[in-house]
Amino acid sequence: MIKVVVLGSGNVASHLIRAFSESNETAIVQVFSRHPVSYGNIPVTGDYGALLPADLYLIAVADDAIAEVSRMLPFEGRLVAHTSGSVALRETDGRNRRGVFYPLQSFSKSRNIDFATVPLCLETEHEADYSLLQQVAESISGQVYQVGSEQRRSLHLSAVFVNNFVNHLYHIGEQLCTENGLPFDILRPLIAETAAKITGIPPSEAQTGPARRHDNTTLLKHREQLQSHPLYLLLYSLFTESIQKSE
Amino acid sequence: MIKVVVLGSGNVASHLIRAFSESNETAIVQVFSRHPVSYGNIPVTGDYGALLPADLYLIAVADDAIAEVSRMLPFEGRLVAHTSGSVALRETDGRNRRGVFYPLQSFSKSRNIDFATVPLCLETEHEADYSLLQQVAESISGQVYQVGSEQRRSLHLSAVFVNNFVNHLYHIGEQLCTENGLPFDILRPLIAETAAKITGIPPSEAQTGPARRHDNTTLLKHREQLQSHPLYLLLYSLFTESIQKSE
Numbered sequence: 356m357i358k359v360v361v362l363g364s365g366n367v368a369s370h371l372i373r374a375f376s377e378s379n380e381t382a383i384v385q386v387f388s389r390h391p392v393s394y395g396n397i398p399v400t401g402d403y404g405a406l407l408p409a410d411l412y413l414i415a416v417a418d419d420a421i422a423e424v425s426r427m428l429p430f431e432g433r434l435v436a437h438t439s440g441s442v443a444l445r446e447t448d449g450r451n452r453r454g455v456f457y458p459l460q461s462f463s464k465s466r467n468i469d470f471a472t473v474p475l476c477l478e479t480e481h482e483a484d485y486s487l488l489q490q491v492a493e494s495i496s497g498q499v500y501q502v503g504s505e506q507r508r509s510l511h512l513s514a515v516f517v518n519n520f521v522n523h524l525y526h527i528g529e530q531l532c533t534e535n536g537l538p539f540d541i542l543r544p545l546i547a548e549t550a551a552k553i554t555g556i557p558p559s560e561a562q563t564g565p566a567r568r569h570d571n572t573t574l575l576k577h578r579e580q581l582q583s584h585p586l587y588l589l590l591y592s593l594f595t596e597s598i599q600k601s602e
Numbered sequence: 603m604i605k606v607v608v609l610g611s612g613n614v615a616s617h618l619i620r621a622f623s624e625s626n627e628t629a630i631v632q633v634f635s636r637h638p639v640s641y642g643n644i645p646v647t648g649d650y651g652a653l654l655p656a657d658l659y660l661i662a663v664a665d666d667a668i669a670e671v672s673r674m675l676p677f678e679g680r681l682v683a684h685t686s687g688s689v690a691l692r693e694t695d696g697r698n699r700r701g702v703f704y705p706l707q708s709f710s711k712s713r714n715i716d717f718a719t720v721p722l723c724l725e726t727e728h729e730a731d732y733s734l735l736q737q738v739a740e741s742i743s744g745q746v747y748q749v750g751s752e753q754r755r756s757l758h759l760s761a762v763f764v765n766n767f768v769n770h771l772y773h774i775g776e777q778l779c780t781e782n783g784l785p786f787d788i789l790r791p792l793i794a795e796t797a798a799k800i801t802g803i804p805p806s807e808a809q810t811g812p813a814r815r816h817d818n819t820t821l822l823k824h825r826e827q828l829q830s831h832p833l834y835l836l837l838y839s840l841f842t843e844s845i846q847k848s849e
């Protein structure tokens with residue numbers, strides 16, 4: 356049984372703890388949290404001095420707190436990995452053996468995630484540590500990738516486009532519906548199909564719409580409709596240009 | 603049995619014909635196509651003069667051909683509906699009773715669509731015609747909405763945001779992955795979760811990311827990474843502004 360200590364109690368930490376609790380190869384021996392939390396039988400401490408021995412320490416806290424937490428650890432030479440997409444491996448304290456254990460998914464309190472499908476992006480400072488990190492990752496997920504810090508930076512940026520920005524487009528769709536007395540539900544099947552379509556073909560082949568067709572009549576009509584939403588009008592024009600340049 | 607003639611043989615026409623062929627209440631009695639096509643036992647003609655009598659004529663052709671096709675019909679006083687999201691009801695010829703039968707979905711040749719979940723947006727010039735159009739719609743879909751021409755214009759614009767633009771963001775994600783030696787597959791679970799998440803909560807509540815968190819360190823890093831993609835950099839900045847103004 357591989358012993359893991361999780362530092363943190365936010366969304367990512369909680370989802371990881373739940374996933375590991377169902378694994379037979381990895382055990383969470385302790386959770387470190389500054390706030391009072393409860394994870395069933397798992398001991399919780401808020402005292403760095405009380406941290407238990409473990410094979411792996413996973414720092415799952417906010418990006419800007421990772422370096423500080425790594426400096427507070429009262430030991431050295433142990434394997435310490437953070438879970439962030441945008442923090443480089445070398446940004447954590449060098450007294451311990453550094454690693455990254457980045458789950459590429461959007462976690463929220465209210466939704467369960469099937470961890471078996473979550474891509475885990477791993478990196479270690481020392482090659483010898485990789486197999487342990489891999490073993491821990493494979494105990495909860497079928498999607499394990501070796502990803503360097505530079506690659507991870509790009510991945511995190513890509514995730515902003517396909518997650519945060521996509522969600523904002525859903526928000527714009529909802530707003531346009533609401534303003535016109537239409538339920539957002541009417542767009543849901545299209546949203547689902549748009550995401551499903553690219554499981555079979557690459558996005559470039561799936562591209563349709565007035566921009567791709569160079570349908571200038573419709574493009575002009577749409578721009579006129581967006582006069583009262585100057586930011587959305589700018590987005591519309593920029594997307595049109597970008598789609599047409601991607602052909 | 604309600605008799606329907608479909609004019610057109612593109613994606614929308616073909617998907618509609620397939621859906622109606624499984625309905626017990628509606629029968630496609632003829633397909634009009636200028637090109638040679640085959641739809642099983644359904645008679646096909648390319649001659650306007652040979653059009654059969656029917657309860658409903660569905661014009662499922664390219665937007666800019668709809669008006670012309672409606673003018674070519676050699677009869678008057680019959681119910682004629684087009685299937686476009688962006689063409690107003692009054693744009694078709696007034697000799698016949700006008701209607702709209704707009705399926706709000708993205709159709710492609712290679713993918714089957716479960717028509718039962720496709721929202722059908724209906725409009726008729728004469729109130730008396732609505733119940734027939736509704737009956738036809740309900741024979742293939744459980745999602746039937748009465749949508750006026752102005753509302754439909756907004757809906758079509760919304761669809762561009764949540765379908766065409768979302769797909770372009772997928773394309774950008776794919777490109778950033780490829781440039782960094784990563785498989786696009788690594789983003790797929792995130793794409794699926796992003797679309798699934800808003801079935802439970804509105805997009806405004808689902809919004810996460812550095813823009814929403816006002817995480818200026820990450821926003822700056824991301825902008826630096828996009829220096830070699832000026833259009834994506836502009837999109838990034840505009841999305842950041844729009845997300846922050848939507849709070």
